[in-house]
Amino acid sequence: MRIRFEEWLEEQEIDIEANDLFKESIICYKASGYRAALLFSFLGFQTIIKHRVINSKPAKDYSEGVWNHLKKELRNDDKWDKLIFDTIQNKKKPIFNLTEDLREQYLFWKNRRNDCAHAKGNTISYPHVEGFWLFIQSNLAKFVINGGMKFILQEIRNHFDPARTPIGTPVEPIIRQIPFTIEKIDYNDFLLELKDFSLKQQSKSVYKIFDKNIANMWYQLFSLQDSYCEIIVNFLVKELSFCLVVIRRKPEIVQYFYNKETFIRMLWKKDFSVSDDYKAFIELLRHNLIHKSQLSEAFDHVFSTLDTVVFDEDAWWLEVDEGINDLDKLVLLENGFFTKFNTIAFESERIVYNFNWANRNKDLIIYYIKHFGLNETVVTAINNALTASNPPFKLRDELTYFYKQTQQQLELHIEISEKNSLNIPKMLIGLRTE
Structure with a gap:
């Protein structure tokens, strides 16, 4: 027993x-x-x-x-x-x-x-x-060592000083000392000091980009006992702008906000605004943190708000973990993300009638064609968008590049158009190679 x-x-x-x-x-x-x-x-x-x-x-x-x-x-x-x-x-x-x-x-x-x-x-x-x-x-x-907070903060400073510590050295051994050196009553003060240090590290960056290793350090803090996790969750909810910076570099952190329903809704409804937020949005879906009754609203909102460069599988500037991987795709599929996108983009032809919406979602449109193929509904919407009096030029350029590289898809697009007596944009005919 x-x-x-x-x-x-x-x-x-x-x-x-x-x-x-x-x-x-x-x-x-x-x-x-x-x-x-x-x-x-x-x-x-x-x-x-x-x-x-x-x-x-x-x-x-x-x-x-x-x-x-x-x-x-x-x-x-x-x-x-x-x-x-x-x-x-x-x-x-x-x-x-x-x-x-x-x-x-x-x-x-x-x-x-x-x-x-x-x-x-x-x-x-x-x-x-x-x-x-x-x-x-x-x-x-x-039973923590007197002056423990100062000790841990100095250990962290030394860890992120490349003159003292090789880049890539795990930070976990330092994090594991926290329960033994910092009392819970002082933990919030420690987090404030750690936030200031993290932002100073960001200011040292050439491009003022938040260091992924710093974000990972914050992620590792959630490996501590539940009582420490509760303190850091409450801290980050109050430090919203800083919280967003950390989440964008380590999206997996959102799973620990499972009991903060209002915070979660405000996150995707109000605070998500850049392409990087798609990865955090997928983490919310992965951990069922958006209520099913709100999924349709959430999808419509991100389609109308976030740039879709993370769906660009040819974007050389994206790091391996920044694009959409197979597990992300599965999460999106299981939650009806692509079904909703098909309904809005192609069936309702928003790519035809909303210039900005079509341009914003250009990479997701190409991704959809690659992974789900062409059919009459998709081809009709694309043809109507490209022959509109004011076509979405970014989407047009993206489609031009895509069809130049994939002649088989281009021929299928033209074939579906001819079979259903659709008006074929001249630019697509001109992309054919001998």
Whole structure:
């Protein structure tokens, strides 16, 4: 039978040494060996604290030399346990930001550990073990190194400094330290500092483009515990302009706003305005974040608002992950995107009657022809658009280039026109090659 503490343990970023001690304590607990269970659990807790100090930069008011000496002492098997206790109880030069109440609770459990280790007269039973586990679950995140926020921010600055860190080095190891170095109460302040740093990095860019690696760092923040995720979601909802910048460089982030219905609707209805937003729009569809009753409205809105260059499969300037891939196409198909487009563009002939709409959707029109083929409805709408008194010139040029490159499609277009007695634009006849 699994117990709650086991499930909680699996969700934590805990080193192997401490994790093994906790697993052994769980085995003892299930076998009713409560003294051993509490003893191993306390050693597991102490081990976590030890590794936090060893893996951290100097705490506030500690010099590099003093801190390195402390870390050396913590590697001594005969000294480290007592040294952790003394460090936690140190009020004159604290390493951890702890309240007096938390220190007293820690002292209580340290004394109960001694009852187990030295076979003292106090009875130790399952409530003690479960109580200590609750203490760990409630307070582990509070044992963070003094000055932890400053440390993490400096680690991030160093990470994005190419003189210090090779480009492409994973940022995840730094992100994983956040729960151990920044208390939740300070996390919003940390995000504000991180936002300022991110925007400064953008200003350093030659083209003022937001760095994809910076966007990925924000994405990695969502890999932390749910309570941290909730804070960052609420932060980004309030920092809308910055949120949009991040989303455009890392569209997958939108999945974490699943419980922000108003935000999601405003995103596609009001804030999406550039071609890059198509990728974020597809992520909304992928995660079912747009209610089915709003899909038709949403499709019509993006057709009328967003440029469709992401559908241009020959656009050399698009990076691999910026265009529409097969999985994106499947998501659009399953949600009726192309059916709606066919209805508006060809059946209702909006490409004929709306000059700007036709030009805006030129790449999507070519994409549709490539992937879904030509039929009488599509050919009729295209012919009418090209022979209109004011034809959409961008769409005309795109079709000209497409048919020059694909003579087979051109011949099919002309064949369908002739079969259905449609007026064939002269420009298409002129594109035929011998």
